[in-house]
Amino acid sequence: MRPMPDLMNEICSLAGRINAANHRFLTLIAEFDERKGWSDGATQSCAHWLNWKCGIALGAAREKVRVATALAKLPKISAAMESGAISYSKVREITRVASAESEAYLLEIAECGTASHVEKLVRAYRRCKEVEELSREERQQQGRSVGYRFDDDGSLIMTCRLPAVAGAKLRKAIDLAVEELPVEPPPDVPAGTLPTRVPFHVRRADALGMIVESFLARGAQDASGTDQHQIVVHVAAETLRDRKAGCCEVEDGPSLAAETARRFACDASVVELVEDEDGEPLSSGRKRRTISAPLRRALQSRDKGCKFPGCCNKRWVDAHHIVHWANGGETKPSNLVSVCRFHHRAVHEGGYRIERLDDGALRFVRPGGNPVGETCTQPPGDRHQMPDGEMVNRWRGERMDLAHALDVLYGAGRRARNVPAGTSAGSTQV
Numbered sequence: 001m002r003p004m005p006d007l008m009n010e011i012c013s014l015a016g017r018i019n020a021a022n023h024r025f026l027t028l029i030a031e032f033d034e035r036k037g038w039s040d041g042a043t044q045s046c047a048h049w050l051n052w053k054c055g056i057a058l059g060a061a062r063e064k065v066r067v068a069t070a071l072a073k074l075p076k077i078s079a080a081m082e083s084g085a086i087s088y089s090k091v092r093e094i095t096r097v098a099s100a101e102s103e104a105y106l107l108e109i110a111e112c113g114t115a116s117h118v119e120k121l122v123r124a125y126r127r128c129k130e131v132e133e134l135s136r137e138e139r140q141q142q143g144r145s146v147g148y149r150f151d152d153d154g155s156l157i158m159t160c161r162l163p164a165v166a167g168a169k170l171r172k173a174i175d176l177a178v179e180e181l182p183v184e185p186p187p188d189v190p191a192g193t194l195p196t197r198v199p200f201h202v203r204r205a206d207a208l209g210m211i212v213e214s215f216l217a218r219g220a221q222d223a224s225g226t227d228q229h230q231i232v233v234h235v236a237a238e239t240l241r242d243r244k245a246g247c248c249e250v251e252d253g254p255s256l257a258a259e260t261a262r263r264f265a266c267d268a269s270v271v272e273l274v275e276d277e278d279g280e281p282l283s284s285g286r287k288r289r290t291i292s293a294p295l296r297r298a299l300q301s302r303d304k305g306c307k308f309p310g311c312c313n314k315r316w317v318d319a320h321h322i323v324h325w326a327n328g329g330e331t332k333p334s335n336l337v338s339v340c341r342f343h344h345r346a347v348h349e350g351g352y353r354i355e356r357l358d359d360g361a362l363r364f365v366r367p368g369g370n371p372v373g374e375t376c377t378q379p380p381g382d383r384h385q386m387p388d389g390e391m392v393n394r395w396r397g398e399r400m401d402l403a404h405a406l407d408v409l410y411g412a413g414r415r416a417r418n419v420p421a422g423t424s425a426g427s428t429q430v
Helices: 004-034 046-053 058-071 075-082 088-094 103-112 115-133 136-143 164-180 200-218 237-242 258-265 293-303 341-348 402-418
Strands: 145-150 156-161 233-235 248-250 273-275 281-284 317-321 336-340 353-356 362-365
Touching: 004 046, 004 058, 004 075, 004 088, 046 058, 058 075, 058 088, 075 088, 075 103, 088 103, 088 115, 103 115, 103 402, 115 402, 164 200, 233 237, 258 341, 293 317, 293 336, 317 341, 336 341
Parallel strands: none
Antiparallel strands: 145 156, 233 248, 273 281, 317 336, 353 362
């Protein structure tokens, strides 16, 4: 079996060559379209020719023609793709908004971020441009609607168009209702067999039905400030602090691993209970919430989702104590980090470690001691090899400052509009 570093290096190297080959492909398409090589009297467009001759879906073919045409006017981005440094996915998004003034900055984003970062920036920039023309909120309010009809089998088919805020509230309500649904096997599963997992879209439908029933039963209520749900876990202080054997169990339920209890306790309501030698309670402290609502909002604003390198998850995110409060760690922003539930388990039960460095940066460490996100090194002596490191993404998990990126792009656009006729716009400052 091949060593894992060699396998990683070959994948990165091949990705660079694929990027370069895609650039060559787009260059040929641009020339072919400009010279009307597809125009034989029977073919409608270059995209139709690509669909016919190259087996590319018509929508994807139209995108390739658009990107190929735009790439010819963006020499820096074209050169980066030709060298294998950036992928077609990134170039496709960049060419939707790039100009001569913003090209250098967008290329920097593409080289240092993921395709998801580029897509997010382009989408936000296009939306900001729309806001300049007409208020999006006003359009959303004017266009809101709900319609429904019954299908032939009697099912209700509903379509709705909601303003962004109302839509976010509806999504949140459905997500919370999904968590409350009982886990039951489908009624048609034979006895003695393992039930298949109910698809998530089916659970959403069940959750929406539960929301309707709840409203019909109780009417409109203000649920702000209330606990969404509560699970009681009994754990000894030394077990929580030192991961030692001891009491650690769900109330009226099974025992838990100490590290699992530490994960739950990262963000939970905690009551200190003092017992005597026979286990009889002597005193009970007041309930305190480890992560307050204002602190949670501050973390959401700062972290924008899971901070684990390579993770773009912004939902189902927990607040994790870098130094656990059971070991003296404080509940303050500098000792807290947002991680999705998958990576929260990885940190506690999977042996990963998070460290806060002297400069405030975070370092994520694998169970073996190696930092997460190390750069692939390129094998020497490969005559097909691109320059060292150019096809390896330089992103290390830090968050993109979207507001700053939009300011830079808008600044480039303003400078271009203020340049006197017949003069050069100059280079973009980043």
